[in-house]
Amino acid sequence: MIIGISIALMLASAIMILLVLLHKGKGGGLSDLFGGGFSSSFGSSSVVERNLDRLTIITGVVWFVCIIALGLVLKP
Amino acid sequence: MLTAITRAFRTPDLRNKMLFTLGIIALFRLGSFLPTPGVHVSNIQKCLAQGLSSDAAGVYGLINLFSGGALLQLSVFALGIMPYITASIILQLLTVVIPRLEALKKEGQAGTAKITQYTRYLTIGLAVLQSTAFIALARSGQMFPQCQEEVLLSQDIFPLIVMVLTMTAGTSVIMWLGELITDRGIGNGMSILIFTQVVAVFPQELARIFRSNTFGFAVVMVVGVAIIAAVVFVEQAQRRIPVQYAKRMVGRRMYGGTSTYIPLKVNQAGIIPVIFASSLLYLPQLAATLFGNTTNPNEVIRFIQTYFANNIGNAYYMTTYFLLIVFFTYFYVSITFNPVEVADNMKKYGGFIPGIRPGRPTAEYLSYVLTRLTAPGSLYLGLLSLVPIVALTLVDASQNFPFGGTSILIIVGVGLDTVKQIEAQLQQRNYEGFLR
Numbered sequence: 001m002i003i004g005i006s007i008a009l010m011l012a013s014a015i016m017i018l019l020v021l022l023h024k025g026k027g028g029g030l031s032d033l034f035g036g037g038f039s040s041s042f043g044s045s046s047v048v049e050r051n052l053d054r055l056t057i058i059t060g061v062v063w064f065v066c067i068i069a070l071g072l073v074l075k076p
Numbered sequence: 077m078l079t080a081i082t083r084a085f086r087t088p089d090l091r092n093k094m095l096f097t098l099g100i101i102a103l104f105r106l107g108s109f110l111p112t113p114g115v116h117v118s119n120i121q122k123c124l125a126q127g128l129s130s131d132a133a134g135v136y137g138l139i140n141l142f143s144g145g146a147l148l149q150l151s152v153f154a155l156g157i158m159p160y161i162t163a164s165i166i167l168q169l170l171t172v173v174i175p176r177l178e179a180l181k182k183e184g185q186a187g188t189a190k191i192t193q194y195t196r197y198l199t200i201g202l203a204v205l206q207s208t209a210f211i212a213l214a215r216s217g218q219m220f221p222q223c224q225e226e227v228l229l230s231q232d233i234f235p236l237i238v239m240v241l242t243m244t245a246g247t248s249v250i251m252w253l254g255e256l257i258t259d260r261g262i263g264n265g266m267s268i269l270i271f272t273q274v275v276a277v278f279p280q281e282l283a284r285i286f287r288s289n290t291f292g293f294a295v296v297m298v299v300g301v302a303i304i305a306a307v308v309f310v311e312q313a314q315r316r317i318p319v320q321y322a323k324r325m326v327g328r329r330m331y332g333g334t335s336t337y338i339p340l341k342v343n344q345a346g347i348i349p350v351i352f353a354s355s356l357l358y359l360p361q362l363a364a365t366l367f368g369n370t371t372n373p374n375e376v377i378r379f380i381q382t383y384f385a386n387n388i389g390n391a392y393y394m395t396t397y398f399l400l401i402v403f404f405t406y407f408y409v410s411i412t413f414n415p416v417e418v419a420d421n422m423k424k425y426g427g428f429i430p431g432i433r434p435g436r437p438t439a440e441y442l443s444y445v446l447t448r449l450t451a452p453g454s455l456y457l458g459l460l461s462l463v464p465i466v467a468l469t470l471v472d473a474s475q476n477f478p479f480g481g482t483s484i485l486i487i488v489g490v491g492l493d494t495v496k497q498i499e500a501q502l503q504q505r506n507y508e509g510f511l512r
Contacts, residue, residue: 006238009113013245017200020248023255024189056252063245067152070113070238074229 005070012063019056024049083502090262090501097261100253101272107153107249108146108273112242114235115150115214116227123223124148145277150214150227152246155206157254157270159247161351163198167191172411196251203247207240262501263494271490274483303463307488310456313342315449317442322426340446343453344413347485349404350461353397354482394465398458405454406447415442460485 085091111117147154171177171191180187214227215236229235250269257265286293316337323333360380419439428434432441461482 003234006113006234010238010241013241016245017248020252021196021200023252024193060249063249067110067113067242071111074113075117 002070002073005066005073009063009066009070012059012066016056016059016063019052019059022052023056080502084498087502087505090498093260093262093501094498097257097263097268100257100261100265101268104153104250104253104269104272105276107246108151108156108276109149110152112150112152112154112239112246114229114239116225116229119225120149120227122225123220123227126220126223145280146273147210150210152242153250154210154243155203155247155250156273157250157266159202159206160195160199160251160254160266161270162202162355163195165348165352166198167195168411199251200244200248203244204240207243207247211236211239211243263490263497267486267490268494270486271494274486277483303460303484304488307460307484308492310342310453311485311488311492314339315342315445316340317445318430319422319427320430322428324426338418338442340413340449341453342449343456344446344450345405345408345453345457346489347482348408349401349454349457350482350485352404352408353400353461356400357393357397394462397465398462401458401461402454405457406450409446409450409453413446415439415446418442457485 084094111120146156167177171181177191180190211228215231217223217227220227254265254269257263257268259265261268282293282296285296316339318335318337320335321333324331416439419435419442422428422438423434429438429441432438464482
């Protein structure tokens with residue numbers, strides 16, 4: 001049981017990292033971080049990006065559920 | 077002010093953006109409380125309570141500040157935004173050293189996007205490193221040196237790997253959340269997330285001071301408001317260098333002929349020198365704990381342990397810190413603002429500063445003004461960052477003293493920036509904004 005959820009969590013984590021890295025980075029550099037200029041981002045997201053968003057959200061939910069489940073199972 | 081806020085909420089577009097941002101922040105805070113599976117929650121709470129009463133949190137001061145207390149709880153988002161900041165700093169420094177990165181930076185938008193992508197890869201790499209380090213610390217019991225309780229549920233290797241992976245994935249999720257805010261919300265996502273974490277520590281710390289010393293609390297509040305006002309004042313301060321653009325004909329159109337200005341901020345470097353200096357000063361202490369022979373320390377290690385370890389309210393530490401900040405302010409300003417480049421660009425588009433020839437004299441003038449302007453800026457940054465250390469010795473406050481230099485700079489900087497962006501959005505519809 002514990003091992004099963006653990007493996008699921010590991011898989012979900014790996015997929016999550018991959019999916020996030022697949023996104024196009026929207027954050028500005030360091031200069032924007034603390035009171036930089038305006039970085040207004042126009043341009044609508046493409047279909048690929050939207051599907052990627054959907055996939056990421058689903059994976060995120062699975063990841064979250066796995067964490068809670070494992071936490072509950074492991075609870076002393 | 078209030079009418080402006082109601083007007084902001086009455087605009088559907090803006091309202092959606094603000095609600096979206098708030099929702100992401102709520103998710104982010106939730107993740108900061110969710111413990112990583114495999115952590116012994118009740119034991120870690122006990123250890124935390126012990127650690128706060130003694131000043132053990134000082135070792136992880138800055139990292140813990142940026143994680144909003146999530147780090148010492150070993151939650152899913154324990155690493156917080158720190159890997160991303162470190163990665164950005166590293167890449168920023170590398171652009172000076174590596175020619176390929178410098179070429180990318182000059183390419184404009186496409187190049188910047190590529191650098192951002194490298195930053196994201198590096199963030200994940202750093203996240204793996206840092207999460208491994210913290211799990212190892214927790215496993216060996218060095219995270220809470222005074223605490224006898226077992227922090228982790230199991231010492232086996234498999235659960236530890238799961239924890240490391242989970243925390244790394246947590247960092248990537250934070251990165252994504254930040255980008256979502258930048259994309260669809262208001263303001264720069266990463267800075268808003270840092271802002272959230274810094275502000276989250278506030279009530280707790282204030283309550284602690286209030287409980288220990290009521291008179292001190294009043295003094296802290298008054299001083300805090302004064303500091304905030306001063307910081308806002310200096311952050312907004314800028315020198316405007318007038319630039320005149322020559323009129324020119326391109327085909328049948330007339331271009332230019334306008335006069336604008338280059339705004340040079342007094343504190344051009346922002347918060348970054350403080351982060352550099354703190355992370356650098358953390359190194360000797362780390363080295364001393366790693367390589368030091370605790371039973372029979374030699375001269376150097378004893379010196380580091382007396383002056384640079386837990387008790388930092390001494391002259392040596394404060395002077396080093398101050399000098400480092402002044403140095404890094406100049407260093408960072410010289411990285412981010414290149415007078416030669418600005419002068420060249422101005423020349424290309426037919427701009428000039430009245431009374432100064434374009435080209436090299438302009439570059440020299442700009443660097444002269446910038447150097448003089450950075451002097452008060454760096455002194456201000458240095459003094460501001462000494463405030464928490466002084467307060468540490470005067471009143472009983474912990475390392476992440478709420479009105480400390482770093483936190484105030486972050487709060488004011490991000491706050492001003494975000495309000496300005498909301499205002500810019502608001503002004504697309506009607507003219508009266510927040511700031512007059």
